[in-house]
Amino acid sequence: MLVKRTEYAIRALISVAIRNRKGERPGFKDVAALIGAPKPFTAKILQEMTKRGLIKSIRGRGGGFFFDSPPESLTLYQVIKSMEGLSFFTKCAFGFNECSDEHPCPIHAEYLTFRQGFLDLTKQTTIGALAGKVIKGEAFLSWSTSMEVPGSIKLNFF
Amino acid sequence: MLVKRTEYAIRALISVAIRNRKGERPGFKDVAALIGAPKPFTAKILQEMTKRGLIKSIRGRGGGFFFDSPPESLTLYQVIKSMEGLSFFTKCAFGFNECSDEHPCPIHAEYLTFRQGFLDLTKQTTIGALAGKVIKGEAFLSWSTSMEVPGSIKLNFF
DNA sequence: ATATAAAAAGACCTTTAATTCTTTTTATAA
DNA sequence: TTATAAAAAGAATTAAAGGTCTTTTTATAT
Numbered sequence: 001m002l003v004k005r006t007e008y009a010i011r012a013l014i015s016v017a018i019r020n021r022k023g024e025r026p027g028f029k030d031v032a033a034l035i036g037a038p039k040p041f042t043a044k045i046l047q048e049m050t051k052r053g054l055i056k057s058i059r060g061r062g063g064g065f066f067f068d069s070p071p072e073s074l075t076l077y078q079v080i081k082s083m084e085g086l087s088f089f090t091k092c093a094f095g096f097n098e099c100s101d102e103h104p105c106p107i108h109a110e111y112l113t114f115r116q117g118f119l120d121l122t123k124q125t126t127i128g129a130l131a132g133k134v135i136k137g138e139a140f141l142s143w144s145t146s147m148e149v150p151g152s153i154k155l156n157f158f
Numbered sequence: 159m160l161v162k163r164t165e166y167a168i169r170a171l172i173s174v175a176i177r178n179r180k181g182e183r184p185g186f187k188d189v190a191a192l193i194g195a196p197k198p199f200t201a202k203i204l205q206e207m208t209k210r211g212l213i214k215s216i217r218g219r220g221g222g223f224f225f226d227s228p229p230e231s232l233t234l235y236q237v238i239k240s241m242e243g244l245s246f247f248t249k250c251a252f253g254f255n256e257c258s259d260e261h262p263c264p265i266h267a268e269y270l271t272f273r274q275g276f277l278d279l280t281k282q283t284t285i286g287a288l289a290g291k292v293i294k295g296e297a298f299l300s301w302s303t304s305m306e307v308p309g310s311i312k313l314n315f316f
Numbered sequence: 317a318t319a320t321a322a323a324a325a326g327a328c329c330t331t332t333a334a335t336t337c338t339t340t341t342t343a344t345a346a
Numbered sequence: 347t348t349a350t351a352a353a354a355a356g357a358a359t360t361a362a363a364g365g366t367c368t369t370t371t372t373a374t375a376t
Binding site for chain 1: 364373
Binding site for chain 4: 317318319320321322323324325326327328329330331332333334335336337338339340341342343344345346
């Protein structure tokens with residue numbers, strides 16, 4: 001379905017949102033620990049998302065990643081589009097370039113239903129809402145139940 | 159969604175079914191032309207499917223690929239499972255290994271609906287049915303409208 | 317000012333998927 | 347029985363995704 005980069009990206013965004021709500025600005029090591037992903041790869045993905053404007057970052061001591069506008073206004077659709085491109089939502093089930101209503105592949109009509117349904121879901125779901133579920137303990141981001149990272153130092157955040 | 163190998167595999171199976179219905183046994187060059195895929199790669203995939211028992215083949219002059227049992231009894235589900243493994247139908251939207259009803263990822267419940275819907279679709283759809291659509295001219299397998307391959311020689315098939 | 321902690325940048329490595337090429341085996345038409 | 351046309355097998359190549367490491371830049375607490 002989604003490529004790994006995008007999977008990690010979404011989980012990373014959710015964990016940034018959770019930390020932000022606590023008044024903290026996590027670094028890539030924190031985020032990697034929270035989502036159970038490799039540290040350098042997590043850094044790469046966070047930097048990529050910063051460059052694309054999904055989140056902001058501050059360098060130097062006490063820095064980290066954070067949401068400028070509320071995560072409730074960032075949809076899954078926007079994230080996936082930004083990471084994988086619009087083609088993710090439009091491509092044919094059988095990899096056929098010319099697939100369209102006029103020139104359909106053999107499963108075109110049936111598949112459209114699901115593609116549209118998934119599109120709607122991603123447009124309705126925000127990073128903020130998903131973060132809310134994790135905060136309430138209704139959902140998880142990794143094997144670890146806890147959202148705490150041992151040894152994190154408190155600085156003058158925000 | 160599906161990897162290229164699987165996309166080509168499905169299109170290849172449909173074109174084999176179509177040719178079989180005409181009393182022909184296509185070779186990999188015919189199939190590649192029909193589905194608009196690279197010839198050597200098409201050969202590889204057809205051979206893989208033969209090894210896995212989805213189709214049969216006959217070597218030597220006049221040989222080619224064919225269905226032993228009717229393509230109406232081969233579902234998309236069986237093909238995808240054979241090419242990509244069962245995990246294709248069970249994996250988490252966010253790539254989270256431990257995702258389950260008891261320990262869900264933040265989008266688990268909502269995503270289940272679509273996964274199940276797609277699973278049902280693939281179980282209901284057969285290669286024979288998809289081939290039927292192409293034969294009736296309701297669907298296509300490549301940019302080319304025609305199902306004819308120029309220069310193919312008729313031998314004692316079947 | 318200076319040491320330090322953090323992100324940014326970018327080179328590099330590894331693995332897997334995609335694709336091609338070459339050789340071998342096999343059936344059959346001539 | 348021999349030439350030929352076909353699939354099978356498998357080695358080799360290329361491209362893309364996944365992942366790591368090192369160096370540079372920058373902010374800030376001391």
